[in-house]
Amino acid sequence: MIKRVLLGLFIILTASQTANAALELVITEGVNSARPIGVVPFKWEGKEPLPQDVADVISSDLQRSGKFNPIATSKMPQTPYTDAEINFSQWNNIGVDSLVTGSISPDGKGNFIIQYQLVDIVRGQLNNGKSKALDENGNLVPAKDYLLFSKRAVVPAKRLREYAHRISDLVYEKLTGEKGAFLTRIAYVVVSSKSNYPYQLRIADYDGYNERLVLRSKQPLMSPAWSPDGRKLAYVSFQTGSAKLYMMDIYSGKTEILTAFPRHNGAPEFSPDGKKLALVLSKSGSLQVYVLDLQTRKLKQITGGRANNTEPFWVPDGQSLIFTSDRGGLPQIYKVNLSDQATTRLTWQGSQNLGGQITPDGRFLIMVNRNAEGFNIAKQDLETGAVQVLTKTQLDESPSVAPNGSMVIYSSMYQGQNVLSMVSLDGRFRALLPATNGRVKAPAWSPFL
Incomplete structure (x- = not known):
């Protein structure tokens, strides 16, 4: 059922809430x-x-x-x-x-x-x-x-x-010869311990300007994901004391609870055509990947077994999903065909690989790779299997690829704080976007607008 969220918890996008840049770009390399x-x-x-x-x-x-x-x-x-x-x-x-x-x-x-x-x-x-x-x-x-x-x-x-x-x-x-992505936005979560509503979901222009507060809560907010038309965000909220998966129209402020099963509801990701949502539920015990039809509300379980399977992301053709699984011991990234659920392992280099995304052209897998230096953003050529570590920051997580595939935004640690960072797909250019008013994490790059 579509409903308006309680006043004081959610704030609709309005001109009065437009702020100056709250994210300050600091170019570090390239x-x-x-x-x-x-x-x-x-x-x-x-x-x-x-x-x-x-x-x-x-x-x-x-x-x-x-x-x-x-x-x-x-x-x-x-x-x-x-x-x-x-x-x-x-x-x-x-x-x-x-x-x-x-x-x-x-x-x-x-x-x-x-x-x-x-x-x-x-x-x-x-x-x-x-x-x-x-x-x-x-x-x-x-x-x-x-x-x-x-x-x-x-x-x-x-x-x-x-x-x-x-x-x-x-x-x-x-x-x-590539489409530019400068008219896009980013969504992200800011955690500010000094606020009465410490968990805030915000959006801004890709460069951090025109920041707007979309949602605020006293309980954790996680995993924002954009719909392909750029009008809606799916996200996880603990506002009722347990995790539920919501979808919000960022222009009207209307919200809808998509799943509210016991235990875990998380990791939403819209399909390329916007008609379905990949998500993770633990209603059967371990974490498993499901696909929700947004029109019929029918759920289809995609993964199974005792292993934990999470972080689904759509392959650009919409026929397959990649996901993170610990079925081999430590987390690695796998691909599952949605028609027959045939599954193959994609990552082999590094003790762990997780948080995968496929670039829009389908050529590369962007992921968090654990190596001798720690957790870093890496790129794997899906044809040759060659892996390139792109970052030098610490505790990198939550990579999100620009809709033209040129840049990756991700969360990392800088001077003891969670900040957003950017790296070009070739690894030559790096920049930090440290927040001026809280810890920033879980970035999601919008589609073309």
């Missing part, structure tokens, strides 16, 4: 090895101060992807605002092969007009930006084949930061 790019501060043509530095957001986004190293403004040879002002040789001489530039002006109605371009410096350097082409009338006109794109948009003031992420997505996709 910037210098990334591809140089120029993001010129956009020209501001208004009288009042611009409420958001759009170019700074774009620069930060590209840097956090782990694939780009935006050069500092102080090291730019010039600050052109249109392609006609670019000195291609000067940019080429400092190793920059792509440039983002533009201008912003008020429209007199409270909105902003943003004009921006992505420029191929190498192509512009080859012909000095003077190549010609025939127009429809047979006349020679500037070809501008160095313009990878040139766009214009009218954006409300309150959406400037959001649109900056949109520009970052466009730049990232054009230069890498």
Whole structure:
């Protein structure tokens, strides 16, 4: 039965609960090895101060992807605002092969007009930006084949930061061939012993800005998971004294109890089509993986036996699940085919492997790997079996992969506190997002929004 949760326990997303960034990004490694790019501060043509530095957001986004190293403004040879002002040789001489530039002006109605371009410096350097082409009338006109794109948009003031992420997505996709994930969010649990409601479920933009409190409770909250449409979160709550599995529409605030069996109800994970939910129950004794049909509410048990089987995650085609099991003694990751329940072991390197997720392209298994250094985030090539340890932090857990497969967010220990950390899929870029107001854990990266 759908119901509204008691006042004071759950807080619906509203503009009044929007906060400044509660997560502060601290880059720890990998910037210098990334591809140089120029993001010129956009020209501001208004009288009042611009409420958001759009170019700074774009620069930060590209840097956090782990694939780009935006050069500092102080090291730019010039600050052109249109392609006609670019000195291609000067940019080429400092190793920059792509440039983002533009201008912003008020429209007199409270909105902003943003004009921006992505420029191929190498192509512009080859012909000095003077190549010609025939127009429809047979006349020679500037070809501008160095313009990878040139766009214009009218954006409300309150959406400037959001649109900056949109520009970052466009730049990232054009230069890498992969879809950008800068317009996504993260959900996570904050534990603050100083609060009357110490357990808080929050969401924020992927970079920690625009944090919103979704739910607060005096009892533990665990395991948030996004629906594929980005509207709902499944999670575990102990608000009634025992674990129950809930689902919340984060825009309406409506919640629903999905399972409330004795003992354990946990580890929810939506299927790729959003019609089913993988979860873990202990109603038969040991922990077992089930699939719940969200329309019919029918449960299907997937694993069995005396072993504990937990942490299910869907393979992208929706036909299989991976999960963690101690059936061999210590935890390792297995794959089960949902049609015939045939099961195979996936992990062999390291004394333990758990918390697995499959990248969206189906190529890699991301997991927590126990090795001589401790518990770290690792990547396993599902074709070759090769394993690469990606992190150097301590007690890593709960990895969650960005919807484009470029980055992993996870919980780790930093200076004795639970914090969120990020690592690029190649392991070259690492960053910390230490919380300013509590211990942070159980991150979940949203789908594309």
